[in-house]
Amino acid sequence: NAGVTQTPKFRVLKTGQSMTLLCAQDMNHEYMYWYRQDPGMGLRLIHYSVGEGTTAKGEVPDGYNVSRLKKQNFLLGLESAAPSQTSVYFCASSYERGLNSNQPQHFGDGTRLSIL
Protein backbone atom coordinates (compact mmCIF):
# COMPACT_ATOMS: atom_id res chain seq x y z
CA ASN A 1 0.00 0.00 0.00
CA ALA A 2 1.89 3.07 -1.29
CA GLY A 3 -0.52 5.74 0.07
CA VAL A 4 0.09 9.07 -1.69
CA THR A 5 2.83 9.16 -4.33
CA GLN A 6 4.17 12.34 -5.88
CA THR A 7 6.28 12.61 -9.03
CA PRO A 8 8.76 14.03 -9.66
CA LYS A 9 10.52 14.41 -6.31
CA PHE A 10 12.73 17.26 -7.48
CA ARG A 11 12.79 19.57 -10.50
CA VAL A 12 14.56 22.72 -11.66
CA LEU A 13 12.81 24.94 -14.18
CA LYS A 14 13.61 28.15 -15.97
CA THR A 15 11.26 31.12 -15.74
CA GLY A 16 8.46 30.78 -18.27
CA GLN A 17 8.66 27.00 -18.61
CA SER A 18 5.65 24.82 -17.90
CA MET A 19 5.35 21.55 -16.05
CA THR A 20 2.88 19.21 -14.42
CA LEU A 21 3.18 17.63 -10.99
CA LEU A 22 1.45 14.29 -10.57
CA CYS A 23 -0.19 12.96 -7.43
CA ALA A 24 -1.56 9.44 -7.16
CA GLN A 25 -3.35 7.81 -4.22
CA ASP A 26 -4.35 4.18 -3.80
CA MET A 27 -6.68 4.58 -0.79
CA ASN A 28 -9.86 5.25 -2.79
CA HIS A 29 -10.12 8.69 -1.17
CA GLU A 30 -12.68 11.17 -2.43
CA TYR A 31 -10.85 14.36 -1.51
CA MET A 32 -7.46 15.47 -2.79
CA TYR A 33 -5.45 18.62 -2.14
CA TRP A 34 -2.39 20.51 -3.35
CA TYR A 35 -0.39 22.61 -0.87
CA ARG A 36 2.78 24.60 -1.05
CA GLN A 37 5.15 24.90 1.90
CA ASP A 38 7.44 27.90 2.26
CA PRO A 39 9.70 28.88 5.19
CA GLY A 40 7.76 30.78 7.85
CA MET A 41 4.47 30.33 5.98
CA GLY A 42 3.43 26.81 6.86
CA LEU A 43 1.28 24.84 4.43
CA ARG A 44 -1.01 26.86 2.17
CA LEU A 45 -3.79 25.31 0.10
CA ILE A 46 -3.52 25.90 -3.65
CA HIS A 47 -6.42 23.88 -5.08
CA TYR A 48 -8.48 20.94 -3.97
CA SER A 49 -10.96 18.42 -5.33
CA VAL A 50 -13.93 16.79 -3.63
CA GLY A 51 -14.34 14.12 -6.28
CA GLU A 52 -13.53 12.97 -9.79
CA GLY A 53 -14.12 15.76 -12.30
CA THR A 54 -14.36 18.53 -9.69
CA THR A 55 -11.83 21.15 -8.59
CA ALA A 56 -11.93 24.26 -6.43
CA LYS A 57 -9.62 27.13 -5.53
CA GLY A 58 -7.81 27.29 -2.24
CA GLU A 59 -5.93 30.11 -0.54
CA VAL A 60 -3.21 30.69 -3.18
CA PRO A 61 -4.51 29.48 -6.59
CA ASP A 62 -3.03 32.12 -8.91
CA GLY A 63 -0.54 30.77 -11.45
CA TYR A 64 -1.68 27.15 -11.03
CA ASN A 65 -4.23 24.91 -12.68
CA VAL A 66 -5.42 21.45 -11.67
CA SER A 67 -7.30 18.51 -13.10
CA ARG A 68 -8.93 15.42 -11.56
CA LEU A 69 -9.84 13.22 -14.51
CA LYS A 70 -9.50 10.01 -12.48
CA LYS A 71 -10.38 9.53 -8.83
CA GLN A 72 -6.89 8.35 -7.92
CA ASN A 73 -4.96 11.15 -9.69
CA PHE A 74 -4.71 14.88 -9.08
CA LEU A 75 -2.49 16.96 -11.38
CA LEU A 76 -1.04 20.38 -10.63
CA GLY A 77 0.09 22.48 -13.59
CA LEU A 78 2.29 25.53 -13.85
CA GLU A 79 1.69 27.13 -17.25
CA SER A 80 4.45 29.76 -17.04
CA ALA A 81 6.72 29.21 -14.05
CA ALA A 82 7.89 32.20 -11.99
CA PRO A 83 10.63 32.39 -9.32
CA SER A 84 7.91 33.09 -6.72
CA GLN A 85 6.66 29.55 -7.32
CA THR A 86 9.89 28.06 -5.97
CA SER A 87 8.60 25.92 -3.12
CA VAL A 88 7.97 22.43 -1.83
CA TYR A 89 4.64 21.11 -3.10
CA PHE A 90 2.65 18.54 -1.16
CA CYS A 91 -0.31 16.53 -2.27
CA ALA A 92 -2.74 15.06 0.24
CA SER A 93 -5.89 12.97 0.18
CA SER A 94 -8.65 12.18 2.64
CA TYR A 95 -11.83 10.14 2.99
CA GLU A 96 -14.42 12.80 3.74
CA ARG A 97 -18.11 12.48 4.47
CA GLY A 98 -19.51 15.89 5.29
CA LEU A 99 -17.88 19.13 6.30
CA ASN A 100 -17.60 18.06 9.93
CA SER A 101 -15.71 14.89 9.17
CA ASN A 102 -12.63 14.28 11.28
CA GLN A 103 -10.89 12.18 8.66
CA PRO A 104 -7.17 12.97 8.51
CA GLN A 105 -5.35 14.08 5.42
CA HIS A 106 -2.62 11.73 4.20
CA PHE A 107 0.35 13.46 2.60
CA GLY A 108 2.91 12.51 -0.01
CA ASP A 109 6.60 13.26 0.51
CA GLY A 110 6.61 16.38 -1.64
CA THR A 111 8.06 17.75 -4.85
CA ARG A 112 10.89 20.24 -4.46
CA LEU A 113 10.58 22.75 -7.28
CA SER A 114 13.14 25.43 -8.02
CA ILE A 115 12.47 28.12 -10.62
CA LEU A 116 15.50 30.03 -11.89
Place this chain on the structure above:
Amino acid sequence: QKEVEQDPGPLSVPEGAIVSLNCTYSNSAFQYFMWYRQYSRKGPELLMYTYSSGNKEDGRFTAQVDKSSKYISLFIRDSQPSDSATYLCAMKDPGGKLIFGQGTELSVKP
Protein backbone atom coordinates in the same frame (compact mmCIF):
# COMPACT_ATOMS: atom_id res chain seq x y z
CA GLN B 1 -2.69 38.65 11.19
CA LYS B 2 -2.59 34.95 10.43
CA GLU B 3 -5.59 32.91 11.51
CA VAL B 4 -3.28 30.43 13.23
CA GLU B 5 -0.07 31.51 14.95
CA GLN B 6 2.68 29.10 15.95
CA ASP B 7 6.13 29.85 17.33
CA PRO B 8 8.50 28.68 14.58
CA GLY B 9 11.35 27.92 16.98
CA PRO B 10 13.75 26.25 16.52
CA LEU B 11 13.42 24.54 19.88
CA SER B 12 16.30 22.46 21.25
CA VAL B 13 15.92 20.29 24.36
CA PRO B 14 17.91 17.50 26.05
CA GLU B 15 16.67 13.94 25.86
CA GLY B 16 14.08 13.20 28.54
CA ALA B 17 12.78 16.78 28.74
CA ILE B 18 9.11 17.71 28.63
CA VAL B 19 8.32 19.67 25.48
CA SER B 20 5.45 22.13 25.11
CA LEU B 21 4.36 23.24 21.64
CA ASN B 22 1.67 25.88 21.30
CA CYS B 23 -0.67 27.53 18.80
CA THR B 24 -3.15 30.35 19.08
CA TYR B 25 -5.99 31.00 16.68
CA SER B 26 -8.40 33.83 15.98
CA ASN B 27 -11.49 32.14 14.48
CA SER B 28 -13.84 30.80 17.14
CA ALA B 29 -15.58 28.70 14.45
CA PHE B 30 -12.56 26.39 14.09
CA GLN B 31 -13.15 22.77 15.04
CA TYR B 32 -11.14 19.54 14.89
CA PHE B 33 -7.74 20.55 16.18
CA MET B 34 -4.87 18.47 14.89
CA TRP B 35 -1.15 18.05 15.32
CA TYR B 36 0.98 16.81 12.45
CA ARG B 37 4.62 15.70 12.67
CA GLN B 38 6.93 16.26 9.71
CA TYR B 39 10.35 14.67 9.47
CA SER B 40 12.98 16.25 7.25
CA ARG B 41 12.21 15.80 3.54
CA LYS B 42 8.98 13.95 4.30
CA GLY B 43 5.32 14.82 4.21
CA PRO B 44 3.38 15.67 7.38
CA GLU B 45 1.75 12.77 9.21
CA LEU B 46 -1.16 13.05 11.63
CA LEU B 47 -0.07 12.68 15.24
CA MET B 48 -3.20 13.53 17.20
CA TYR B 49 -6.55 15.22 16.80
CA THR B 50 -9.22 16.42 19.18
CA TYR B 51 -12.60 18.10 18.87
CA SER B 52 -13.52 19.46 22.25
CA SER B 53 -11.80 21.47 24.95
CA GLY B 54 -9.75 19.42 27.36
CA ASN B 55 -6.91 16.94 27.20
CA LYS B 56 -6.33 13.88 25.04
CA GLU B 57 -3.48 11.54 25.80
CA ASP B 58 -1.70 9.03 23.56
CA GLY B 59 1.39 7.48 25.06
CA ARG B 60 3.98 10.19 25.64
CA PHE B 61 1.88 12.79 23.79
CA THR B 62 -0.90 14.94 25.22
CA ALA B 63 -2.98 17.35 23.17
CA GLN B 64 -4.73 20.15 25.03
CA VAL B 65 -7.41 22.48 23.69
CA ASP B 66 -8.76 25.60 25.38
CA LYS B 67 -11.51 26.99 23.14
CA SER B 68 -12.29 29.87 25.48
CA SER B 69 -8.72 31.16 25.11
CA LYS B 70 -8.33 29.96 21.49
CA TYR B 71 -5.18 28.11 22.44
CA ILE B 72 -3.98 24.59 21.78
CA SER B 73 -0.90 22.76 23.02
CA LEU B 74 0.99 19.55 22.42
CA PHE B 75 3.05 18.13 25.28
CA ILE B 76 5.72 15.50 24.74
CA ARG B 77 6.91 13.66 27.86
CA ASP B 78 10.29 11.92 28.10
CA SER B 79 11.31 13.35 24.74
CA GLN B 80 13.51 11.17 22.52
CA PRO B 81 15.93 12.02 19.68
CA SER B 82 13.43 10.31 17.36
CA ASP B 83 10.95 13.09 18.25
CA SER B 84 13.18 15.59 16.39
CA ALA B 85 10.94 16.94 13.65
CA THR B 86 8.77 19.90 12.73
CA TYR B 87 5.39 19.93 14.45
CA LEU B 88 2.46 21.61 12.73
CA CYS B 89 -0.82 22.49 14.35
CA ALA B 90 -3.86 22.49 12.09
CA MET B 91 -7.53 23.36 12.48
CA LYS B 92 -10.52 22.67 10.33
CA ASP B 93 -12.50 25.76 9.30
CA PRO B 94 -16.30 25.76 8.84
CA GLY B 95 -15.80 25.07 5.13
CA GLY B 96 -13.93 21.86 5.91
CA LYS B 97 -10.48 23.06 4.92
CA LEU B 98 -7.41 22.67 7.12
CA ILE B 99 -5.62 25.84 8.25
CA PHE B 100 -2.02 25.16 9.32
CA GLY B 101 0.30 26.96 11.67
CA GLN B 102 3.82 27.81 10.51
CA GLY B 103 5.33 24.76 12.25
CA THR B 104 7.79 24.49 15.15
CA GLU B 105 11.14 22.79 14.52
CA LEU B 106 12.11 20.59 17.47
CA SER B 107 15.52 19.06 18.11
CA VAL B 108 16.01 16.58 20.96
CA LYS B 109 19.68 16.14 21.84
CA PRO B 110 20.97 12.79 23.20
